[in-house]
Amino acid sequence: MNTSTSRRNFLKGAAATGAVLMVGVTPKGVLAAGHAGLASLTPFVKIDEAGTVTAVLKHFDMGQGASTGLATLIAEELGISLDEIEIEFAPHNPQVYNNLFFGPVQGTGGSTAIANSFMQYRQAGAAAREMIKAAAANAWGVAASELAIVDGVVTGAGQSAPMAEFVAAAADLAVPEDPSLTDPKDFRLIGNPTTHRKDNAPKITGQAQYAMDVHLDGQVVAVIKRPPKFGATVVSFDASAAEGMPGYKGAAALPTGGGVVVYADTTWQAFQAREELTVEWDFTNAETRSSDQIRDDMLAMVNSEPEFVARADEGTDAAMAGAAQVIEKEFYFPYLAHASMEVLNCTIRPDEDGGVTLFDGCQVPTLSAGALAQVLQMPMEKVRVETLWAGGSFGRRATSEVDYNVEAGLAFLLDGGQRPVKLMWSREDDTTGGYYRPAAAHKVRVGLDANGRIVAWQHQLATPSIFKGTFFAATQVVDGVDRSSVEGVPDTLYDIPKMTMGVSDFQSPITVAWLRSVGHNHTGYVMETMMDLAAEAAGVDPLEYRLSYLSGEGEERARMREAFQLAADTAGWGTPLPDGHARGIAGMFCFNTAVAQVAEVSKDEDGYVQIEKFSAGVDVGLAVNPDVVEAQVQGGIGFALGFIMRDGIGFDEGEVIQSNFHDYEPLRVWDIKDIEVAIVPSAAPPSGIAEPPVPPAGPALANAIAALGTRVTMLPMAENGVDFV
Amino acid sequence: MATTITVNQTERSLISSEETPLLWVLRDELKLTGTKYGCGVAQCGACTVMLDGQPVRSCQVAIGDIAGSDVTTIEAVSGVEADAVRQAWVEMDVVQCGFCQSGQVVQAIGLLELNPEPTDGDIDTYMGGNVCRCATYVRVRKAIHRAAEILAA
Numbered sequence: 080m081n082t083s084t085s086r087r088n089f090l091k092g093a094a095a096t097g098a099v100l101m102v103g104v105t106p107k108g109v110l111a112a113g114h115a116g117l118a119s120l121t122p123f124v125k126i127d128e129a130g131t132v133t134a135v136l137k138h139f140d141m142g143q144g145a146s147t148g149l150a151t152l153i154a155e156e157l158g159i160s161l162d163e164i165e166i167e168f169a170p171h172n173p174q175v176y177n178n179l180f181f182g183p184v185q186g187t188g189g190s191t192a193i194a195n196s197f198m199q200y201r202q203a204g205a206a207a208r209e210m211i212k213a214a215a216a217n218a219w220g221v222a223a224s225e226l227a228i229v230d231g232v233v234t235g236a237g238q239s240a241p242m243a244e245f246v247a248a249a250a251d252l253a254v255p256e257d258p259s260l261t262d263p264k265d266f267r268l269i270g271n272p273t274t275h276r277k278d279n280a281p282k283i284t285g286q287a288q289y290a291m292d293v294h295l296d297g298q299v300v301a302v303i304k305r306p307p308k309f310g311a312t313v314v315s316f317d318a319s320a321a322e323g324m325p326g327y328k329g330a331a332a333l334p335t336g337g338g339v340v341v342y343a344d345t346t347w348q349a350f351q352a353r354e355e356l357t358v359e360w361d362f363t364n365a366e367t368r369s370s371d372q373i374r375d376d377m378l379a380m381v382n383s384e385p386e387f388v389a390r391a392d393e394g395t396d397a398a399m400a401g402a403a404q405v406i407e408k409e410f411y412f413p414y415l416a417h418a419s420m421e422v423l424n425c426t427i428r429p430d431e432d433g434g435v436t437l438f439d440g441c442q443v444p445t446l447s448a449g450a451l452a453q454v455l456q457m458p459m460e461k462v463r464v465e466t467l468w469a470g471g472s473f474g475r476r477a478t479s480e481v482d483y484n485v486e487a488g489l490a491f492l493l494d495g496g497q498r499p500v501k502l503m504w505s506r507e508d509d510t511t512g513g514y515y516r517p518a519a520a521h522k523v524r525v526g527l528d529a530n531g532r533i534v535a536w537q538h539q540l541a542t543p544s545i546f547k548g549t550f551f552a553a554t555q556v557v558d559g560v561d562r563s564s565v566e567g568v569p570d571t572l573y574d575i576p577k578m579t580m581g582v583s584d585f586q587s588p589i590t591v592a593w594l595r596s597v598g599h600n601h602t603g604y605v606m607e608t609m610m611d612l613a614a615e616a617a618g619v620d621p622l623e624y625r626l627s628y629l630s631g632e633g634e635e636r637a638r639m640r641e642a643f644q645l646a647a648d649t650a651g652w653g654t655p656l657p658d659g660h661a662r663g664i665a666g667m668f669c670f671n672t673a674v675a676q677v678a679e680v681s682k683d684e685d686g687y688v689q690i691e692k693f694s695a696g697v698d699v700g701l702a703v704n705p706d707v708v709e710a711q712v713q714g715g716i717g718f719a720l721g722f723i724m725r726d727g728i729g730f731d732e733g734e735v736i737q738s739n740f741h742d743y744e745p746l747r748v749w750d751i752k753d754i755e756v757a758i759v760p761s762a763a764p765p766s767g768i769a770e771p772p773v774p775p776a777g778p779a780l781a782n783a784i785a786a787l788g789t790r791v792t793m794l795p796m797a798e799n800g801v802d803f804v
Numbered sequence: 805m806a807t808t809i810t811v812n813q814t815e816r817s818l819i820s821s822e823e824t825p826l827l828w829v830l831r832d833e834l835k836l837t838g839t840k841y842g843c844g845v846a847q848c849g850a851c852t853v854m855l856d857g858q859p860v861r862s863c864q865v866a867i868g869d870i871a872g873s874d875v876t877t878i879e880a881v882s883g884v885e886a887d888a889v890r891q892a893w894v895e896m897d898v899v900q901c902g903f904c905q906s907g908q909v910v911q912a913i914g915l916l917e918l919n920p921e922p923t924d925g926d927i928d929t930y931m932g933g934n935v936c937r938c939a940t941y942v943r944v945r946k947a948i949h950r951a952a953e954i955l956a957a
């Protein structure tokens with residue numbers, strides 16, 4: 080889908096006929112509807128006189144399927160099939176296109192897209208349905224209650240006509256305040272496992288437009304030479320060797336000291352010219368440690384007094400002193416790059432009114448527009464955002480500083496602000512460019528009584544804080560504890576009688592950000608490894624042992640129990656396996672979703688490990704698109720396994736060692752044979768699914784490999800004693 | 805002297821210099837942006853196109869070396885294998901972010917042209933160079949088997 084073209088066509092069409100029914104909400108959240116001519120109306124759905132229905136998507140799509148999900152909600156209520164609805168990404172408008180869980184911020188993250196939109200988009204679709212029915216009822220002189228829309232046709236009271244015929248009249252009617260929503264038992268599309276994604280066709284024909292595909296008349300491409308070590312700054316540079324190279328347009332130092340911009344006509348020319356640049360750097364404040372040192376420093380921190388306290392149950396130390404047995408482990412998780420398939424890039428175009436348009440696979444338009452408004456010194460309203468398909472993100476496109484948008488803004492300013500500037504990163508830039516999943520060290524002591532029951536849990540964590548120093552600190556940091564560092568430990572659903580948790584912030588100029596499931600992607604590994612070790616010490620089946628700690632009250636525990644049971648049933652937990660095969664189990668509750676997984680692995684005679692199969696059980700509330708849920712679980716497991724098996728960003732005296740996919744190795748097709756996903760039937764409101772499948776994958780694998788003899792607590796596995804096929 | 809190649813059945817006289825990789829000529833000069841940049845060093849397969857009927861990594865091919873050749877990109881790749889692959893990809897809803905999928909589709913077409921009934925092992929070997937950061941691999945595998953089934957029918 081070419082979003083820009085379709086929007087232009089829409090405006091043209093609207094001007095020609097004036098008859099487009101649009102339904103959205105006012106900034107107060109009240110349903111509103113009317114003609115296209117009402118410039119103030121920013122709809123969720125619009126229907127033109129030809130009957131073309133378009134869902135306007137307030138969330139971007141990085142592959143997680145939000146576009147299909149939002150279109151499903153509208154199509155369900157409107158009474159049309161999923162094939163009959165078009166989609167386009169909404170412009171930036173934090174008053175009406177905000178994420179209802181984020182306040183006045185338009186953005187996607189935290190696996191909230193469907194959860195926050197579920198009622199809103201259904202209501203918009205239902206209001207449009209009721210208005211069209213009312214218009215038809217007027218025309219036919221019958222009661223609207225006798226009519227229904229079936230596959231885009233208004234039928235009832237002996238009449239039948241395409242809904243297109245009533246669009247113009249419907250647009251003149253008052254919007255119903257509280258349109259009746261479809262009874263879940265009558266859902267045709269929501270929860271239907273046979274529906275297909277909306278983005279299949281454009282993505283298998285090369286037609287889908289990503290930010291990287293933007294080419295504007297007169298544009299110049301900008302690439303940036305960034306410091307070789309985090310925290311270094313530019314002293315001076317010499318670009319004379321690039322003079323005269325084809326397409327080369329000049330170079331300029333960023334005012335932040337964060338690099339030197341090189342301009343050229345095309346991407347390749349810009350990459351080539353950048354090679355010729357020499358830069359003198361100031362390393363005074365730079366990170367100069369190597370990875371081993373960084374790891375040792377963090378491990379030393381978890382063996383010292385913590386800076387902050389995340390949980391402090393009274394009597395934990397005494398209970399530990401009385402334990403019959405204590406299991407103690409240290410863990411280390413390296414920095415990780417998100418490595419989305421589409422490297423970071425965006426384009427800024429000057430507009431006639433003195434404002435600009437940002438073309439981006441934009442994850443949080445309000446952050447991007449706000450940051451650019453500051454850089455370009457213009458009101459936020461003058462920064463328009465054109466959202467395109469995003470080639471992945473995993474959180475990288477949503478850093479609180481929106482670093483790459485800011486870089487593009489600076490490059491645009493330095494170029495004079497008169498022509499479009501397209502900022503391109505190379506894969507090497509993307510791998511070395513920071514905003515990594517923070518490295519983390521954990522030390523855990525679990526005390527058991529003589530029956531193998533947990534009496535005390537002492538947990539120490541050292542990691543760089545993601546939220547401190549950002550806009551989000553006010554809500555995400557409590558008593559010095561960054562919630563995203565510890566999540567999954569002090570708030571565990573396991574009924575641990577006594578727990579203490581201390582946290583220390585590791586300080587470094589290495590930039591960090593959330594990566595798919597944020598803190599859970601390391602805390603989950605630790606929790607589920609320790610639970611396995613405790614079960615083993617107790618001599619109890621690891622599934623049974625976990626369930627015994629989830630037997631308490633609460634809906635979340637009940638959902639987690641069901642997910643575990645479903646994963647176990649799907650995997651045939653407890654049934655015999657061939658020689659050399661083993662299973663491991665793990666689960667986690669996060670983003671209001673319960674996911675449990677069973678890994679089955681094998682080891683050949685030479686000691687090489689193959690992942691045979693993953694089986695997952697998930698409770699995501701009502702699965703709006705079960706097939707998309709399944710795909711997210713498969714993809715989340717694969718994404719996690721890639722880094723658990725092989726990845727880590729390492730440093731040599733502060734310089735990032737890895738540069739591209741040859742040394743930051745993604746999962747490959749041969750790495751895993753099958754992933755089976757079972758979804759807990761549920762009528763509860765939908766939660767999220769993009770992130771929750773990530774945390775259990777690593778520990779499920781680790782627990783399976785441990786069953787074959789090797790317990791891994793230092794990651795990645797391939798560098799710590801596990802040879803994969 | 806300008807390099808001339810045939811792209812999607814049209815002869816194109818190129819202004820890019822001879823050492824420019826085909827990938828960047830397709831994307832930046834010819835605006836055929838369906839072919840994607842993922843790594844630039846033959847490690848990901850996002851840039852895969854058909855060169856004289858064979859899938860190649862367009863980031864590794866300098867246009868000066870392929871003067872007179874025939875290039876087909878994702879926008880135009882066609883034939884029974886292409887139809888079967890696309891049908892299977894839709895049936896299995898393979899795509900997620902989609903950024904690797906141009907390359908996956910072209911490579912899968914190449915596989916089926918060579919071997920209409922690939923085993924899992926064949927798929928591992930032939931598709932192993934195509935990275936998908938969204939990890940759609942399980943469905944890529946199933947869709948290739950499904951495409952083989954469609955071809956056999």
Ligand code: FES
Nearest residue numbers: 843844846849863
């Ligand atoms: S871009 Fe050519 S193989 Fe990755």
Ligand code: FES
Nearest residue numbers: 901902936937938
């Ligand atoms: S679908 Fe996103 S990289 Fe393959």
